Amino acid sequence: MYDEDEDDGPEVVKKFLYVNRKAPYGTVYALxxxxxxxxxxxxEQDVSLVFMDDGVYQMKKDQDTTAIGMKNFSKTYxxxxxxxxxxxxxxxxxxxxxxxxxxxxVVDVEVKTSAELQDIMDAQDVVLTS
Numbered sequence: 001m002y003d004e005d006e007d008d009g010p011e012v013v014k015k016f017l018y019v020n021r022k023a024p025y026g027t028v029y030a031l032x033x034x035x036x037x038x039x040x041x042x043x044e045q046d047v048s049l050v051f052m053d054d055g056v057y058q059m060k061k062d063q064d065t066t067a068i069g070m071k072n073f074s075k076t077y078x079x080x081x082x083x084x085x086x087x088x089x090x091x092x093x094x095x096x097x098x099x100x101x102x103x104x105x106v107v108d109v110e111v112k113t114s115a116e117l118q119d120i121m122d123a124q125d126v127v128l129t130s
Contacts, residue, residue: 015046017124020055025070029130030058034076036128041083048124049080050117051109052091056098059090059105077107091117 018037022029041047051059058074065072080088088109095101095111102111112120121127 011044013044013046014125015048015123016040017048017050017121017127019050019052019121019127019129020058021053022058022130023054024058024060024063024074025065025068030055031073033128033130034073037080037085038083041080041085044084047083047085048087048089048120049085050089050091050120052094052114052117054094054098056090056094056100059088059107059109060100061104061106074106080107089117089120 018033020030020033024030037047037049059077060074063072063074077088080086088107089112090102090105090109092111092113102109
């Protein structure tokens, strides 16, 4: 997809999908992916996020990280809307396995089955998994 800008020439917009599979703490994956998403969105790319497996815990409300001595970054997901990152998906099966509902999450998401997520993934230019 190309957008013509008189001053800068053609701008290429790619569809990036970031798949979050890891728990929010214990590794750098969750925070690094969030930072990468914010950077891609700042460059006006079409960015989507999927949370599945233990990655659904990244979106959970009321995380208490005091015992592990780390800052709770889950509220940062609220900033995504300001970067026009509005396509947030959570795998239904992963939520069900962990006893979570959409009401347990820090921001509004679309709950999708694994089959529906596969269709979304197939429509992307780039899929990155962490």
